[in-house]
Amino acid sequence: MAELGVGEDVRSGTPGKRLDTSGQISPFVSPSKDEQKQLAVPFCGSIKGGMRPGKKITIMGIVDPEPDSFDISLTCGCDDVALELSARFEDKQLMRNAHVSGSWGEEETAIPFFPFIPHQPFRMEIHCEHQSFRVIVDGQPLFDFYHRVHSLMAIDTIQINGSLTITKLN
Structure with a gap:
């Protein structure tokens, strides 16, 4: 099982966005009631x-x-963003992209369905495979995103921002 710690200087990968992570230290496990505030x-x-x-x-x-x-x-x-998923509710889009060597690649948007519903729980799995990340939401395969960052072990940070509450990470 992976573990999470605190990033010092953090950005979302989207130009103009910055995340504030002051004081957040989180193990990459299901939280107890005291630990739930750490998944803010x-x-x-x-x-x-x-x-x-x-x-x-x-x-x-x-x-x-x-x-x-x-x-x-x-x-x-x-530095590089290996995968950025951006769920946009107004137009029901799930955009994906990567930022490698100082520039953004081509954005991908095709999905068979938009799986996120306001005020409803979800379970997203990001599987790292040899050629791509495979993303599954609520048991349904949603898309594959082919690796643009080739040193997979260098992908060492996860950032989550926006209109959701995290209940579990592992």
């Missing part, structure tokens, strides 16, 4: 040992009652 959004934690084929991140949460958007990013510290 915006959230930033380290992925011990980085990513590798076969590793999975599970994010369980509840969408806010009147959501605007939320972002989940897997980054190489505060």
Whole structure:
């Protein structure tokens, strides 16, 4: 199981956005009542040992009652963004992109359905495979995002921001 720690200088990967992570230290496990405040959004934690084929991140949460958007990013510290997922509720889009060597790549938006419902829980799994990240929401495969960052072990930070509450990470 991976563990999370605190990132020092954190950004969301989206130009113009910055996350405030003051005082948040979180183990990458289901929280007790005292630990629930440690999964507050915006959230930033380290992925011990980085990513590798076969590793999975599970994010369980509840969408806010009147959501605007939320972002989940897997980054190489505060440098490259290996995967940024941006859920946009107004147009029911789930955008994906990567920021490598100082520039954003081509944005991907195609999905078979928009899985997030206001005020409802969800379970997102991000599976690291040899060629891509496979993202599954509530047991349904949603998309594959082919790796643009090739040093998977350098992907050591997860950042979560926006209109959701995190209930579990592992």
